[in-house]
Amino acid sequence: DAKTTQPTSMDCAEGRAANLPCNHSTISGNEYVYWYRQIHSQGPQYIIHGLKNNETNEMASLIITEDRKSSTLILPHATLRDTAVYYCIVRYSGSARQLTFGSGTQLTVLP
């Protein structure tokens, strides 16, 4: 699975959009980008995933660049409850490997 690079931490004002970047420059054509988050000491929570098209669900939007070397997770209206560690994970759908969590980005939503 391709390696990902994320900033260690970010702040965002409550009510504003939180844009979390992820670099995955070695991604291959059949690897998907997954996002999970972990609110302090809780189990990881699935957010969204995509291959090459932008995706949106009730939680977030995922924007993947045309060359697929990077992506951005967008929380459109961040709340205090969105404070968490956000993990960008690239994985090959045909692999038996499970999720490999990195260090993620600590997002702090400020009042």
Place this chain on the structure above:
Amino acid sequence: EPEVTQTPSHQVTQMGQEVILRCVPISNHLYFYWYRQILGQKVEFLVSFYNNEISEKSEIFDDQFSVERPDGSNFTLKIRSTKLEDSAMYFCASSLQGARQVNTEAFFGQGTRLTVV
């Protein structure tokens, strides 16, 4: 909304004792997993389980560990002869589809905090 439930939320055990961590996956899910997170460290994969057998395991999952689905609803992780370094949060997860398929989003429980003293 269906969820993965884990019991107990906190388990304290003496070094050398055996512990069993319990999980009830989401009812229609077919693939089950255990992960652990040592305090301040990354979430690490331990094992995946499908069709009553282990489908993949990490190097962490040695002979000290075993998993079982004793009935149609529970999924357990047994740790024999616990060591101090087994102290961690243990997360159970389940998914409808397996790792080789596209929609493999896994749903995690809230974890069991294991403290070995």
